[in-house]
Amino acid sequence: MAYDNICKYLAENYPADLVRWLHGIEVTEISVLKTELNSEPIHADSLTLLQTANQILQWEFQTLPASKPSLPLRMLKYWVRLREKYNCPVEQVVIFLKFTTSSKVYTNQLLESNTNHRYRVIRMWEQDPLPFLANPALLPFATLAFSESPTRLLEQVAAAVDRIEEPLAFTNISACTQLLAGLRFDQRLITELFPEDVMQESVIYQKIIQKGHKLGLLEGKREGLLEGKQEGLLEGKREGRQEEGYSIVIRQLTRRFGNVENQLLERIQKLSITQLEELSEALLDFETVTDLAVWLASHQQ
Secondary structure, eight states: OHHHHHHHHHHHHSHHHHHHHHHOOOOSOEEEEOSEETTTTEEOSEEEEETTTTEEEEEEEESSSOOSSOHHHHHHHHHHHHHHHHOSOEEEEEEEOSOOOOGGGGOOEEEETTEEEEOEEEEGGGSOSHHHHTOGGGHHHHTTSOOSSHHHHHHHHHHHHHTOOSHHHHHHHHHHHHHHHTTTSOHHHHHHHSOTHHHHHOHHHHHHHHHTOOOHHHHTTSTTTOOSSOOSSSOSOOTTHHHHHHHHHHHHHHHHHSSOOHHHHHHHHTOOHHHHHHHHHHGGGOOSHHHHHHHHHHHOO
């Protein structure tokens, strides 16, 4: 899910560029909305309000098509909440980031009985890389675009990133590019083409660390937490891993649901490192605390 956070960061900081890419329109006034939708809190990846057109644009970034509930049902739920809350047209776009042969990435509607809800779907591996290479804000997405020579494409992206003159933009775009490139390329190649020390200075990298999201590509670099070859947030046998994993899961739960009752906290504390890792991933699909209780019940026999 850290990949989704990278996309959220780009959407929040460069909304006009993404609007131009995804909708082919120029806008001057954009408000990025909170992604929590009441009554029962659910979170969408990116909600952007076009004030000039009185329209909601929702961008949902997906690493893979697997989802619970199903992605078409989620999109319908988002649409209903947004329409109810803002009472204006809603345009939804799902962007699949990582290549897959799953037929689910070609589904663009929920069709059940008398209900038919449609949304747009973009598969990054089918996209022309040239528009991304021409816009610094979209360079991270260029790493996932179509190319008959992926390595050459990554070299072009690295060269384009290196031409960014503004220091802060260079640091953060470089970090986002390296992170998204991890969905497609070997880490050794990424390290060869991009300055590794830039990552530590990046705002988006620090946010991912602070929020405790799992990202196998970079978590092995976090000083004091992991040593040696590690590809996951909780992977490893060093003393203190379980306590760290528990702390991260609790931060994720608190951010998502607020305070969690002590009985559930005690049950989480009894989980193994492997189970904490599984819960860290699973809770991103939870919609209520009841989902957490059900998950714990099924994993603590």
